[in-house]
Amino acid sequence: MKVMLRTSVIVIALMVFLGLPILFYWLGEFPRRSVLKEAISLLTLLAFSLMLSQFFMARSNLKVIQLFDLRQVQLVHKFIAYAVMTVLLLHPVLIVFPRLFEAGIGPWQAFRTMLTTFENPGILLGLAAWILLLVLTLTAIFRLRLNWALGIKYRNWRYFHGLLSVLVTAVAVLHAIKLGRHFNPSMVFFSVSVAITGAAMLFKMYLFPPTKPTVSAKQTVGSE
Amino acid sequence: MTIENISGCIGCGRCVHACPCDVIRIDKESGKAAIVYPADCQICHLCRMNCPVDAITLSPEKTIPVVVSWG
Amino acid sequence: MTTTEQQSGPTRRAFMAMGGSAAGMAALGVNAGWGQNTSVSDASAFTTATHDCDVLVIGGGMAGLFAAVKGHDAGAKIRIVSKGRLGSSGLTPFAKGFFAFDPAQEELTLDEYVAAVSRSALGTNNPVYTRQTAEHSLARVEELKAWGFFDSNLYNKSFMTPIEARGIPLHERVVVTHLLKDGERIAGAAGFRLDAEEVVIFRAKSVVLCTGAGAFKPNGFPVCDLTHDGTVMAYNIGAKVTGKEWNDGHVGRAKNPAATYDGWGDMFDRRPSLEGVGIRHDLGVDANYLAYKLGNPVEAGPGSGPGKNVAGGPFRPVEFADNGPPPGPPEAAGMGDGPPAGGGPGIGGGPPGMRGPAMGGASAGMSIHKSEGLVPINDRCESNIPGLFAAGDALGSHMCGAIYTQIGSSLAGSAVQGAVGGEAAADYARDVETPILEETELAAVEEEILAPLRRKAGYGPAWVTQTLQGIMIPNFVLYIKKESILSAALAYIEELRDHHSPMLRAADMHELRLAHETSNMIISAEMKLRASLMRKESRCSHYRLDYPDVDDENWRAWINIYKDESGDMRLEKQPFDTWPAQT
Numbered sequence: 069m070k071v072m073l074r075t076s077v078i079v080i081a082l083m084v085f086l087g088l089p090i091l092f093y094w095l096g097e098f099p100r101r102s103v104l105k106e107a108i109s110l111l112t113l114l115a116f117s118l119m120l121s122q123f124f125m126a127r128s129n130l131k132v133i134q135l136f137d138l139r140q141v142q143l144v145h146k147f148i149a150y151a152v153m154t155v156l157l158l159h160p161v162l163i164v165f166p167r168l169f170e171a172g173i174g175p176w177q178a179f180r181t182m183l184t185t186f187e188n189p190g191i192l193l194g195l196a197a198w199i200l201l202l203v204l205t206l207t208a209i210f211r212l213r214l215n216w217a218l219g220i221k222y223r224n225w226r227y228f229h230g231l232l233s234v235l236v237t238a239v240a241v242l243h244a245i246k247l248g249r250h251f252n253p254s255m256v257f258f259s260v261s262v263a264i265t266g267a268a269m270l271f272k273m274y275l276f277p278p279t280k281p282t283v284s285a286k287q288t289v290g291s292e
Numbered sequence: 293m294t295i296e297n298i299s300g301c302i303g304c305g306r307c308v309h310a311c312p313c314d315v316i317r318i319d320k321e322s323g324k325a326a327i328v329y330p331a332d333c334q335i336c337h338l339c340r341m342n343c344p345v346d347a348i349t350l351s352p353e354k355t356i357p358v359v360v361s362w363g
Numbered sequence: 364m365t366t367t368e369q370q371s372g373p374t375r376r377a378f379m380a381m382g383g384s385a386a387g388m389a390a391l392g393v394n395a396g397w398g399q400n401t402s403v404s405d406a407s408a409f410t411t412a413t414h415d416c417d418v419l420v421i422g423g424g425m426a427g428l429f430a431a432v433k434g435h436d437a438g439a440k441i442r443i444v445s446k447g448r449l450g451s452s453g454l455t456p457f458a459k460g461f462f463a464f465d466p467a468q469e470e471l472t473l474d475e476y477v478a479a480v481s482r483s484a485l486g487t488n489n490p491v492y493t494r495q496t497a498e499h500s501l502a503r504v505e506e507l508k509a510w511g512f513f514d515s516n517l518y519n520k521s522f523m524t525p526i527e528a529r530g531i532p533l534h535e536r537v538v539v540t541h542l543l544k545d546g547e548r549i550a551g552a553a554g555f556r557l558d559a560e561e562v563v564i565f566r567a568k569s570v571v572l573c574t575g576a577g578a579f580k581p582n583g584f585p586v587c588d589l590t591h592d593g594t595v596m597a598y599n600i601g602a603k604v605t606g607k608e609w610n611d612g613h614v615g616r617a618k619n620p621a622a623t624y625d626g627w628g629d630m631f632d633r634r635p636s637l638e639g640v641g642i643r644h645d646l647g648v649d650a651n652y653l654a655y656k657l658g659n660p661v662e663a664g665p666g667s668g669p670g671k672n673v674a675g676g677p678f679r680p681v682e683f684a685d686n687g688p689p690p691g692p693p694e695a696a697g698m699g700d701g702p703p704a705g706g707g708p709g710i711g712g713g714p715p716g717m718r719g720p721a722m723g724g725a726s727a728g729m730s731i732h733k734s735e736g737l738v739p740i741n742d743r744c745e746s747n748i749p750g751l752f753a754a755g756d757a758l759g760s761h762m763c764g765a766i767y768t769q770i771g772s773s774l775a776g777s778a779v780q781g782a783v784g785g786e787a788a789a790d791y792a793r794d795v796e797t798p799i800l801e802e803t804e805l806a807a808v809e810e811e812i813l814a815p816l817r818r819k820a821g822y823g824p825a826w827v828t829q830t831l832q833g834i835m836i837p838n839f840v841l842y843i844k845k846e847s848i849l850s851a852a853l854a855y856i857e858e859l860r861d862h863h864s865p866m867l868r869a870a871d872m873h874e875l876r877l878a879h880e881t882s883n884m885i886i887s888a889e890m891k892l893r894a895s896l897m898r899k900e901s902r903c904s905h906y907r908l909d910y911p912d913v914d915d916e917n918w919r920a921w922i923n924i925y926k927d928e929s930g931d932m933r934l935e936k937q938p939f940d941t942w943p944a945q946t
């Protein structure tokens with residue numbers, strides 16, 4: 069029973085966070101460019117969507133935590149996080165990277181223009197999201213050392229991590245809505261609703277902490 | 293149609309300057325490039341090649357206004 | 364009927380029928396209502412900005428670049444003004460083959476080179492300018508190399524390098540419409556900004572016109588931003604103009620003829636490269652003749668004379684009888700199926716990659732580069748108006764003659780002449796006082812600039828242009844000429860000149876530009892027809908069905924066009940190998 073449940077949760081997660089963006093990308097009437105550019109776009113879209121999925125692979129998602137082992141969840145969370153952060157932090161570079169192989173302004177010139185178009189709120193949001201994301205990533209990687217050095221309780225770090233994630237997500241979603249070439253109404257609806265749900269779950273946990281520690285005992289499952 | 297699509301535009305204005313025929317302008321409200329005078333496009337791709345984020349897609353087709361007797 | 368504020372469009376067809384640029388907007392299904400360039404309701408709200416300099420360079424192509432740089436280096440205070448961006452307007456952005464005459468590499472001596480060009484050009488070239496380009500080309504290449512010109516397919520960045528280093532002020536997206544005079548000599552220029560409701564006045568001791576060539580906004584050649592503005596402005600103040608009977612014979616593709624990028628294969632993607640000596644007799648009207656006789660599409664090899672299957676047609680000197688596919692850049696190429704790529708832009712017939720049936724008239728309204736424009740009175744790019752110089756495609760230097768001879772020499776010619784003209788203008792400016800611009804004259808000019816905006820009713824420039832294209836572009840009018848048709852077309856053009864040009868209206872700054880461009884095209888069309896009527900022979904890229912032969916007895920001469928005191932268009936002959944008579 070549990071196995072089936074787990075499998076179906078995984079399948080649903082995959083369908084929502086990978087399937088839907090791919091579907092929207094596929095059905096959307098976007099101009100198709102070179103394979104490299106389209107691959108980069110798709111990669112970025114998926115990274116973005118997987119970033120949103122992180123809210124659902126955390127303590128705040130009681131159902132999942134009950135169904136799986138928290139450690140496992142955390143491991144997956146971490147694994148996806150590192151992959152996603154790499155792609156998203158490289159996102160500005162990935163946009164101009166294909167310029168290396170084609171005529172037109174060079175990647176460096178494109179990069180400079182892009183990052184200095186401050187009149188555009190979308191760019192400012194993007195820059196802000198990038199910096200916040202970097203902080204989020206670094207404070208996650210170095211959480212133990214950081215907590216030790218600054219004498220922060222792990223619980224408090226978790227609050228920080230959660231709230232910063234919400235902030236990053238909000239800024240990133242706004243950035244994507246403003247500038248994302250693949251952000252048609254479906255993509256916008258998808259990301260906004262997923263982001264709101266994720267954030268809501270987090271706030272629910274903060275405001276109404278579950279009475280019992282949900283994951284105190286490792287649950288053994290026969291089929292493991 | 294000439295410029296088919298401008299998507300992912302960051303409003304840097306490079307294409308406006310790069311276009312010899314003054315086809316594109318930045319829309320004040322959205323802050324993005326808009327195809328304002330497509331009838332004057334010579335489909336030379338300078339705008340596309342100057343766009344830092346590759347926002348512009350061009351089509352080789354062009355519709356030409358029909359001829360009428362009063363100008 | 365061009366409002367940029369149309370909120371909801373009628374059906375596409377209905378909207379298209381209204382003509383003008385709004386039509387395309389509806390066709391695109393884009394929401395209308397763009398803010399930037401809304402109708403200018405009150406043409407009196409315009410401001411005026413005045414700028415001073417020693418030498419004003421008009422045009423931001425290869426010629427304008429060098430005119431500014433060399434003028435500055437000769438000690439003059441320079442300003443550059445262009446209706447587009449430096450290195451991203453006019454023809455310059457699309458040219459990739461740069462001719463450099465390197466005496467150490469070439470088999471021909473300079474004298475032999477000039478003689479060979481003259482033979483292919485049937486005497487139509489001015490050997491002084493032919494030689495000048497070859498002589499100075501290598502020096503210009505070295506400078507361009509240092510600025511990074513050969514490193515990118517886009518030229519703005521490398522062009523900006525020397526301009527920024529010298530701090531030369533640059534006015535982009537300013538459309539110049541008038542040249543100003545102080546008595547007999549030049550005093551500056553006037554125009555308007557595309558991005559602001561502003562009239563711009565330049566007070567200058569000297570002006571170098573680097574405004575390039577022009578055409579009838581044809582489909583298939585990236586020349587739609589050029590309408591011989593410089594030539595017409597200069598003609599209006601008394602300058603002499605030459606070369607209007609010649610034709611550039613570029614063809615386009617039958618499929619998607621308007622798509623210049625696609626039509627030229629990967630040309631526009633390539634970085635520029637160098638060309639050595641290679642003299643041809645290309646891109647006249649052979650293919651036009653073939654199409655006239657056989658119908659189109661024409662499936663001829665580039666450069667192939669029509670002789671094989673059709674009798675008659677343009678005369679081709681034996682020495683250049685069978686060029687085969689031109690090895691040169693597309694500029695020197697014909698119909699399309701030369702060997703593409705394989706190396707730099709120097710190789711490839713073309714437009715390279717241009718496959719499938721070809722169609723004529725791609726560059727309709729343009730002559731062979733450098734064969735039309737202001738008449739030079741000496742080898743320093745000087746015109747008959749004191750202080751007014753011209754360089755590059757705006758100068759009728761006849762550098763390569765009335766047919767494409769040396770491949771890749773157009774870009775080089777613009778560079779060389781820009782440098783020569785810029786220096787000459789600086790020399791001239793050194794010795795003259797700052798000119799005086801009369802208030803009343805300025806007011807009149809401003810009035811003329813803004814007139815189309817003030818008209819409540821009139822004719823839309825897009826429509827007048829379309830009508831002009833219908834009159835001028837047909838093969839049997841512009842290319843394969845005869846008396847009756849030329850006269851008939853002239854009657855139509857005179858109607859446009861007298862009745863439509865004065866009634867052009869504009870709803871916004873973009874249309875204001877179109878209105879002025881349309882007026883210029885009408886004058887250009889008249890020049891082309893009158894010169895074509897006058898030259899009662901066939902030579903190089905000018906072909907008359909009723910005078911099919913080369914007539915050396917009467918026509919070893921160029922045709923100069925000028926405005927007489929009463930404002931009428933006059934034509935005169937100037938024998939080859941002479942400078943114009945100075946009055």
Ligand SMILES: Cc1cc2nc3c(=O)[nH]c(=O)nc-3n(C[C@H](O)[C@H](O)[C@H](O)COP(=O)(O)OP(=O)(O)OC[C@H]3O[C@@H](n4cnc5c(N)ncnc54)[C@H](O)[C@@H]3O)c2cc1C
Pocket residue numbers: 421422423424425426427444445446447448449450452453454455456457458459460461462537538539540554573574575576584585586589590592593627692693694708732754755756757770771772773774775777
């Ligand atoms: C597709 C193509 C391929 C070519 N290939 C080659 C080649 O391989 N080799 C070669 O040698 N040549 C080639 N040529 C020709 C070459 O490009 C031109 O001869 C040369 O670039 C002309 O330079 P220019 O500076 O004289 O004029 P342009 O480059 O035409 O510059 C004209 C300038 O004047 C400005 N201007 C015009 N009117 C106004 C106005 N009213 N107010 C303000 N500014 C104005 C324009 O904005 C522009 O900046 C090619 C041309 C084309 C179109």
Ligand code: SF4
Pocket residue numbers: 294295310311312313314315316332333334335336337338339340350
């Ligand atoms: S293709 Fe050329 S003419 Fe058309 S909008 Fe782009 S730059 Fe302008």
Ligand code: SF4
Pocket residue numbers: 298300301302303304305306307308324325342343344345346347348
């Ligand atoms: S160059 Fe590209 S990003 Fe910049 S305004 Fe134009 S379309 Fe937008």
